[in-house]
Amino acid sequence: MRIRTLVTKEFLDLARNRAALLPVVLVTVLSLVLPFGIVVVVPALTGRGLGDDSDLVMVSAVAGIHADLSDDGHVQLFLFQQFLMLFLLTPITGAMALAAHAIVGEKQARTLEPLLATPVTTYEILTAKVIGALAPTLAISLAGLVIYFGGILLFGAPGVIGAMASARTFVLVFLVAPAAALLSLQAAILISSRVNDARTAQQFGVLIILPLTGILVAQFTGTVWLSAGTLAVLGLGLLVLWILLTLLSVALFERESILTRWR
Amino acid sequence: MIRATGLTRRFGTRTAVNNVSFEVTRGEIVALLGPNGAGKTTTMRMLAGLIAPTSGAVTLDGVQLTRATGSALRSRIGFLTESPGLWDRLTVRENLTVYAGLYGLAHAERTIDRALEIFELSSRAGTRTAELSKGTRQKVALARTLLHDPVVLLLDEPTSGLDPEVTRTVRQLLDEKRAAGCAILMSTHNLDEAERLADRVAVLQERLLAIDRPEALRQRLTTGRLIVRIAGDASRYVDAARRAVPGIEVTMDGVALAVRLPSPEEQTPTLVAALVAAGARILEVRVEIPALEDVYLHLTQQEG
Numbered sequence: 019m020r021i022r023t024l025v026t027k028e029f030l031d032l033a034r035n036r037a038a039l040l041p042v043v044l045v046t047v048l049s050l051v052l053p054f055g056i057v058v059v060v061p062a063l064t065g066r067g068l069g070d071d072s073d074l075v076m077v078s079a080v081a082g083i084h085a086d087l088s089d090d091g092h093v094q095l096f097l098f099q100q101f102l103m104l105f106l107l108t109p110i111t112g113a114m115a116l117a118a119h120a121i122v123g124e125k126q127a128r129t130l131e132p133l134l135a136t137p138v139t140t141y142e143i144l145t146a147k148v149i150g151a152l153a154p155t156l157a158i159s160l161a162g163l164v165i166y167f168g169g170i171l172l173f174g175a176p177g178v179i180g181a182m183a184s185a186r187t188f189v190l191v192f193l194v195a196p197a198a199a200l201l202s203l204q205a206a207i208l209i210s211s212r213v214n215d216a217r218t219a220q221q222f223g224v225l226i227i228l229p230l231t232g233i234l235v236a237q238f239t240g241t242v243w244l245s246a247g248t249l250a251v252l253g254l255g256l257l258v259l260w261i262l263l264t265l266l267s268v269a270l271f272e273r274e275s276i277l278t279r280w281r
Numbered sequence: 282m283i284r285a286t287g288l289t290r291r292f293g294t295r296t297a298v299n300n301v302s303f304e305v306t307r308g309e310i311v312a313l314l315g316p317n318g319a320g321k322t323t324t325m326r327m328l329a330g331l332i333a334p335t336s337g338a339v340t341l342d343g344v345q346l347t348r349a350t351g352s353a354l355r356s357r358i359g360f361l362t363e364s365p366g367l368w369d370r371l372t373v374r375e376n377l378t379v380y381a382g383l384y385g386l387a388h389a390e391r392t393i394d395r396a397l398e399i400f401e402l403s404s405r406a407g408t409r410t411a412e413l414s415k416g417t418r419q420k421v422a423l424a425r426t427l428l429h430d431p432v433v434l435l436l437d438e439p440t441s442g443l444d445p446e447v448t449r450t451v452r453q454l455l456d457e458k459r460a461a462g463c464a465i466l467m468s469t470h471n472l473d474e475a476e477r478l479a480d481r482v483a484v485l486q487e488r489l490l491a492i493d494r495p496e497a498l499r500q501r502l503t504t505g506r507l508i509v510r511i512a513g514d515a516s517r518y519v520d521a522a523r524r525a526v527p528g529i530e531v532t533m534d535g536v537a538l539a540v541r542l543p544s545p546e547e548q549t550p551t552l553v554a555a556l557v558a559a560g561a562r563i564l565e566v567r568v569e570i571p572a573l574e575d576v577y578l579h580l581t582q583q584e585g
Contacts, residue, residue, distance in 0.1 A: 023382030023383055274332045
């Protein structure tokens with residue numbers, strides 16, 4: 019009940035401060051513009067199909083060979099699968115932007131002390147903060163994914179959308195992305211409850227994106243291809259890390275230090 | 282009702298509050314006075330269960346405030362923090378609604394409507410708190426503090442920033458809460474307010490320097506001087522006063538006579554009779570009692 023009350027407050031606050039969602043909207047737009055720019059616009063402008071590049075056709079084989087797909091279709095499938103990873107960044111960016119302010123923002127606005135004087139528990143505060151940041155960013159990310167798949171359906175080569183509807187995509191969208199967002203959120207909230215200003219929280223939070231960026235770069239260079247199974251293990255690993263981080267956040271949330279040491 | 286026993290709080294090597302013990306009983310208002318940095322807010326935070334004492338204990342109706350009992354006991358305490366602490370982007374009603382939810386109030390809407398009415402905030406219910414004046418924000422914070430009808434009220438400068446009219450409303454409300462059996466501890470720099478409102482006054486400067494009824498505190502510093510106001514030039518009656526009670530100290534205090542009597546009960550009638558016999562038209566005779574401000578300054582300066 020108290021969590022619901024606090025989540026409602028978070029949503030109300032966010033609804034009046036939509037600029038806070040700008041980073042996640044920008045990353046979503048970028049995640050849409052880049053793939054369709056490369057897969058659809060560039061070939062249209064140059065007059066050369068993606069399947070005409072033999073190197074690309076060769077590399078795209080890692081995404082699997084589909085009998086019903088042309089060379090163009092294979093390259094498109096490979097690229098759309100690669101760019102799908104960008105949608106991991108969307109909820110993480112949004113979560114970071116919102117969660118970094120979560121506790122330190124309350125403290126700076128001096129709203130934390132009256133809140134802590136109520137019967138609300140640390141666990142309830144932190145859970146509400148996580149849901150309050152996760153739900154809107156996941157919603158935006160999901161809307162981006164709907165547009166992404168709609169775009170593939172409209173502009174992709176025949177059969178590409180069908181090939182995209184795989185276990186890998188499912189695991190990536192419904193397990194890895196939310197798990198990565200949860201983990202980064204929890205980390206941002208933990209940092210937010212230990213530092214003195216939101217900027218510091220954000221700077222520390224950026225470190226969370228680094229490992230993910232590494233995976234993205236490795237994928238694009240073709241050195242790493244994460245299968246559905248590997249992604250599932252990665253997703254579950256992220257969830258376990260999130261649970262551990264949640265317990266750590268509750269343990270490290272020192273009401274006293276927050277009230278007495280922050281100025 | 283709420284009792285502090287040997288409360289001590291240290292921050293590193295600095296002691297903010299040192300061995301403070303007192304109790305606020307049901308239906309009582311205690312004013313907590315002290316200079317800035319005297320430990321008032323720290324004491325309030327310890328009583329509200331926001332920070333733990335380094336040593337000592339807080340009990341509410343005999344139940345000790347601990348990490349385990351904190352959540353349950355906090356639901357019985359209303360704590361008005363130093364700063365209103367309102368969510369700026371939320372309206373007045375939304376701010377109160379969140380707190381009603383956190384306290385699990387059954388008839389939240391009705392309770393909020395009543396709180397808005399009491400503090401004359403109904404017309405501002407839909408206004409974002411960022412747009413409110415300092416005084417109105419303080420009123421909203423007070424409404425929030427009283428929303429769950431707490432049995433203990435801890436108020437950190439409740440009338441700070443309020444205009445005289447609203448200040449009076451707040452004082453009346455605190456009077457009503459006292460009558461309803463609430464235990465109220467309020468910190469204030471307004472000594473007049475403390476004197477008017479509080480049943481007892483506590484003077485804190487790291488340790489508790491004094492706690493008593495305001496008049497009892499003033500009596501402690503009484504000078505034993507009798508002030509006699511006489512129509513016309515009072516200095517003409519100095520000799521008559523000295524002759525009336527030999528050996529007494531008579532001086533001029535402005536336009537009045539100031540007489541220090543060893544036994545005021547016995548000697549005052551003699552003195553007054555002698556002055557009247559000497560032709561003095563006496564306007565006023567009163568025992569000089571120091572103001573609470575004098576007592577406060579005396580206690581805190583002595584400590585400093």
